Amino acid sequence: MLYFLILLLVFVFSILIIDWIPQFNTWQSRIKIGRFEDKNFWNQKVVEVSKKWLNKTPTIKLTDNNRLIIIDIIKGNYKRNSIQSWQKASLLLGLNQFAIKNNDGEVKKIIQNYILSEIDSNGNWKQNPTEIDAIILAYAILKVDGLDVQKYKPALDFSYNLIQNLKGTDGTIAYRNHISDFRFVDTIGFISPFLIRYGTLFSNQDAIYLGIKQITEFNKFAMLNEEFIPCHTYNIKSNLPVGLFGWGRGLGWYAIGLIDAWNELPETHSQKKEMTQLVTKFAQMAMKFQNENGSWNWLILNRQSQADSSTTATLAWFLANAASISEISDKANSSKEKALNYLQKVTRRSGAIDFSQGDTKGIGVHSQEFDILPFTQGFCLRTLNL
Secondary structure, three states: OOOHHHHHHHHHHHHHHHHHHHHHHHHHOOOOOOOOOOOHHHHHHHHHHHHHHHHHHOOOOOOOOOOOOOHHHHHOOOOHHHHHHHHHHHHHHHHHHHHHHHHHHHHHHHHHHHHHHHHHOOOOOOOOOHHHHHHHHHHHHHOOOOOOOOOOOOHHHHHHHHHHHEEEEOOOOOHHHHHEEEEEEEHHHHHHHHHHHHHOOOOOHHHHHHHHHHHHEEEEEEEEEEHHHHEEEEEEEOEEEEEEEHHHHHHHHHHHHHHHHHHHHHOOOOHHHHHHHHHHHHHHHHHOOOOOOOOOEEEEEOOOOEEEEEHHHHHHHHHHOOOOOOOHHHHHHHHHHHHEEEEEEEEEEOOOOOOOOOOOOOOOOOOEEEOOOOOHHHHHHHHOOO
């Protein structure tokens, strides 16, 4: 009987420890948060964390539950590879931007080693992606400075074919096969930049067209009137928006999809002017909802909602690039600097940026957890080193 009680106590204590350690780590990590005075030193700390996380990426939870999480782990509801792929993609994009600007040999080596861990000597994925989230990782690899694209073409072709397999009757790409009637704003960020870069590099006009169409079709059915505020998704059968308008990271997904697609589109392309107008229009809308401290909220239409670092980092990247348009240059640069100042103030002493919204659970079901997110880390790094 005593032996059984000891085992029971050990079991209960282990469960409590599993729950307690993440919460304790978050609490202690926020001590002396935002104490960075020098932007260059802050940049270096952000890089240090990004290098560490690229190969050992923190798990981003599927659930907001902080009690008895062992049950979620056992049920397989704690993490998912598709979420991890866009964390790694962002880190890779950020580190590549840092390596280009600073000609950093160590970071370039880390990037090369990471690619070798994902793609074999024949240019194929070591583990073929199965979900659309992984396409942004393919884009990040395509963006690596000095990459021999022909060497990795089999993996890139596989990624392109994965996109094609999710094409619906309307000619646009679904987020998942089991919800094929919906078009999510997330998908714009996942696929449009890849499609246009892939299409440009390999002379595939259909890929370029599809990358643009994913954006322009979303604009027709999922934007709030003339305000140009995106909804989470829309239904292709009813052509009606579904979910929240003004979800912060939804703005972020649209922003990075639009701005990177715009950057990839050749100046001579017939739709470059239209895309430039979209960039201008979206920038003007986004800047109206920026808080005085430089952040954007997880729900931009509600000033009382929690500020979200992932929204702030992605919109900072968008505005840093949109500033090349003379019509909005000064305002976009000012807005970008305010955003970076905010991110600096919510960076833990380790260099990890805090207070990013957790993963969305479904249409209209958004996380109320705000913690670290490698996705935020990478886009902040991209902006700092543009």
